[in-house]
Amino acid sequence: MPSYYEFFCPVKVIAGKAALEHIPYELSGLGASRPLLITDQGVRAAGLLDPVMAACDEGGLRIVTIYDKVPPDSSTTVVRDIAAIYRAEHCDSIIAVGGGSSIDTAKAVNILVSEGGEDIAAYSGAGILKRALKPFFAVPTTAGTGSEVTSIAVITDTEKSVKLPFTSPFLLPNAAIIDPRMTLTLPPQITAATAMDAMTHAIEAFTGMAKNPLSDAYATAAIQKISGALLTVMAEPKNATARLELAQASTMAGIAFSNSMVGLVHALGHATGALCHLPHGLCMSLYLPYALEYNLESIREPLGELLLYLEGADTYAATPPIRRAEAAISAIRRLRDELYQRCRLPRTLEETGKVTRSQLNTIARRALDDGAIIFNPKEVTYEDAIAVLERAWHQPHPVA
Amino acid sequence: MRVKRLQPMAARARRRYVEAMFQVLGRALQAVSEVDANVQGEARVLPAGFMFEMKVMPRGSALVVEHTGEGRFRYHGSSAPKPVNLSIQFKHLAHAFLVLSFQEKTSVAFAHDRMLVDGDISHAVRMTRILNRLEAFILPRVIASRAVKQYPANLHLPEKLLSGAKIYLNVANQFVHAVRA
Known part of the structure; x- marks a missing residue:
C-alpha cells in the first residue's frame, strides 16, 4: 500500500444503451444551449454523428455548428481556428465526438474560449488554469485512449515543431457519454489496438509507482472486462453488449x-x-510484454495478482503464486497472438514494417526523456531501453 | 505546553535544514558537472543559459543553477538572475524535507504528487537523472540507495570515493569563496 496517494475524477460517466439521448438534459442542467460539436472526417464519414444529431434534435437541443476537420495530430492553428468559430457563432458549450485527437483538441479550444486570447501555447504547462471552463462533454468513438476522463491534452505547436502539454483538472469534461453505438463500426485492427491501449493503461496503472487502492479497483475491473470482451468483439463486431464492456x-x-x-x-x-x-x-501492444518482462522483479507481486483478472479464477488458483507473474505475461502474449491471427495486429517492431533497426537508438534516447519514465517501477538506462527494444524487434513466435 | 514550544522549533530546524541542503546541492551540482563526464553528457543537451530552479512553495527556500554550456552548471544561490526555464517546486516544506533528508526518493515524491514541474518535462526528467547521479556520488551507498530509484550498478567504490572527494572539495571551495566575498 502506498504511504500517500491522491485520487481525483469528477467526470460524470453516462454509459449504456441510449446514453447519447441524455446529452440535451445534461447540457441544459449546466445552463448551456448552444453547443459547438468538434469531430473529425473519419467519424463523420462513418456516420457516427447521425445518432448524436438525432439524439440532440429529439431532445430539443440544436447543435449550433460542427467542426469536422480535426487532424490525427491536432495543432495550435486548428485550436485557434475552432475557437474563432465558437466565438463567431456565440456558442456556450462544447461536445467532442471522436478519439483522443478530437477530445484533446476540444479541451484546448475550451481553454481559449473560456480564458480568452488566441495563443493556446500561453496556457501550456501544469496548473496554469485557475477556474472552471465552459461546459464540455466528450463522446469517445474508440475504446482505448481514456481521454474522456484525463486532465491532460497534447497539442502540436506547428511553428516550433514541439508538442505542448496542458495539464489541469479543469480540462476534464463535465460528462463522458459512453454509448455502444459509437464503437459498433470500429474496424477490427483499430478495435484491437485501442483495446490493448486500454489494457496497457490498466496494467501500468496497477504495477506502477503511483498505484493506489482506488486506481487499483478501476484497473483490475478494466482488465477483467477487456479480457472477457475483446475476443468476443473480434468475433462478433456488432455485439453491442461486448462493445459496451470494452x-x-x-x-x-x-x-x-x-x-x-x-x-x-x-x-x-x-x-x-x-x-x-x-x-x-x-x-502499447508492441511493447507491453517486453516492458513487463524488464520490470518483472520490481512488479512480481502486483503482476501476479493480475493473472486473476486476465485468466479467471480457475487458472489463478491452479497456478503456483511464484509462477503467476510469468503466467500473466504469457496470457498477454497469447492475447496478442490471437489478435494477430484475427486482424494481423503486429506483435513486434519488425512485423509493423514501419520501423527500421537503425531507429532503435533514437527511440531509446527519446524514451529516456519521456515523462512516463519517472514513474516506471525500475530505473531504465539507455542500455536497458535498447535491450527491451531488441526483444520487441524480434519475432517471438512462429508466424501462423 | 512543552509540545507547543517544541513545534515551532522543529519547523524552524526543518526550514534551516532544507535551506542548508539547497545550498549544498546547488554547489554540488556545479561541482559534479566539472567532475563527471556522465553528468556533462546529460547536461550538454540543455540549451546554454538554461536556468533550473528547485524551490519550496510558495516563497520558501530555493536553489538556482544555470547551464553555461558544454555540460557545465553554475550555482546562482537562491534567486535567478533571469527568467527560469525549468522549475521543480515542492508543494510544502515538509515534502522538501522528506526528499532532502532521504526519507523519500525523488521518483516517489513525483509519484506522490509532492512536486510540480513548470517547464519542459523532458528537461525535468534529465535534471532528475543528474540529481540522482550526484546523490550516488556524495552519499554513502546505504543512504544513496534510499534517495535514488536504483543505485547505479556500474558505480564502483574507487570512482565513487574519488569523484565524491572532488565534489566535496569543490563545494568547500565554493563556500570559502562565498564567505570571503
Missing part, C-alpha cells in the same frame, strides 16, 4: 492511469509513435 473498460482504465500514471511501455510508445508514425494503441 468502452467502459477504456474509461475505467483512463480513470486508473490518470491517477497512478504509466511507465516504460508509454515512454517507448510515445517515442516510437512520434518517430515512426505508428498508432499509439499499436505501440
Whole structure:
C-alpha cells in the first residue's frame, strides 16, 4: 500500500444503451444551449454523428455548428481556428465526438474560449488554469485512449515543431457519454489496438509507482472486462453488449492511469509513435510484454495478482503464486497472438514494417526523456531501453 | 505546553535544514558537472543559459543553477538572475524535507504528487537523472540507495570515493569563496 496517494475524477460517466439521448438534459442542467460539436472526417464519414444529431434534435437541443476537420495530430492553428468559430457563432458549450485527437483538441479550444486570447501555447504547462471552463462533454468513438476522463491534452505547436502539454483538472469534461453505438463500426485492427491501449493503461496503472487502492479497483475491473470482451468483439463486431464492456473498460482504465500514471511501455510508445508514425494503441501492444518482462522483479507481486483478472479464477488458483507473474505475461502474449491471427495486429517492431533497426537508438534516447519514465517501477538506462527494444524487434513466435 | 514550544522549533530546524541542503546541492551540482563526464553528457543537451530552479512553495527556500554550456552548471544561490526555464517546486516544506533528508526518493515524491514541474518535462526528467547521479556520488551507498530509484550498478567504490572527494572539495571551495566575498 502506498504511504500517500491522491485520487481525483469528477467526470460524470453516462454509459449504456441510449446514453447519447441524455446529452440535451445534461447540457441544459449546466445552463448551456448552444453547443459547438468538434469531430473529425473519419467519424463523420462513418456516420457516427447521425445518432448524436438525432439524439440532440429529439431532445430539443440544436447543435449550433460542427467542426469536422480535426487532424490525427491536432495543432495550435486548428485550436485557434475552432475557437474563432465558437466565438463567431456565440456558442456556450462544447461536445467532442471522436478519439483522443478530437477530445484533446476540444479541451484546448475550451481553454481559449473560456480564458480568452488566441495563443493556446500561453496556457501550456501544469496548473496554469485557475477556474472552471465552459461546459464540455466528450463522446469517445474508440475504446482505448481514456481521454474522456484525463486532465491532460497534447497539442502540436506547428511553428516550433514541439508538442505542448496542458495539464489541469479543469480540462476534464463535465460528462463522458459512453454509448455502444459509437464503437459498433470500429474496424477490427483499430478495435484491437485501442483495446490493448486500454489494457496497457490498466496494467501500468496497477504495477506502477503511483498505484493506489482506488486506481487499483478501476484497473483490475478494466482488465477483467477487456479480457472477457475483446475476443468476443473480434468475433462478433456488432455485439453491442461486448462493445459496451470494452468502452467502459477504456474509461475505467483512463480513470486508473490518470491517477497512478504509466511507465516504460508509454515512454517507448510515445517515442516510437512520434518517430515512426505508428498508432499509439499499436505501440502499447508492441511493447507491453517486453516492458513487463524488464520490470518483472520490481512488479512480481502486483503482476501476479493480475493473472486473476486476465485468466479467471480457475487458472489463478491452479497456478503456483511464484509462477503467476510469468503466467500473466504469457496470457498477454497469447492475447496478442490471437489478435494477430484475427486482424494481423503486429506483435513486434519488425512485423509493423514501419520501423527500421537503425531507429532503435533514437527511440531509446527519446524514451529516456519521456515523462512516463519517472514513474516506471525500475530505473531504465539507455542500455536497458535498447535491450527491451531488441526483444520487441524480434519475432517471438512462429508466424501462423 | 512543552509540545507547543517544541513545534515551532522543529519547523524552524526543518526550514534551516532544507535551506542548508539547497545550498549544498546547488554547489554540488556545479561541482559534479566539472567532475563527471556522465553528468556533462546529460547536461550538454540543455540549451546554454538554461536556468533550473528547485524551490519550496510558495516563497520558501530555493536553489538556482544555470547551464553555461558544454555540460557545465553554475550555482546562482537562491534567486535567478533571469527568467527560469525549468522549475521543480515542492508543494510544502515538509515534502522538501522528506526528499532532502532521504526519507523519500525523488521518483516517489513525483509519484506522490509532492512536486510540480513548470517547464519542459523532458528537461525535468534529465535534471532528475543528474540529481540522482550526484546523490550516488556524495552519499554513502546505504543512504544513496534510499534517495535514488536504483543505485547505479556500474558505480564502483574507487570512482565513487574519488569523484565524491572532488565534489566535496569543490563545494568547500565554493563556500570559502562565498564567505570571503
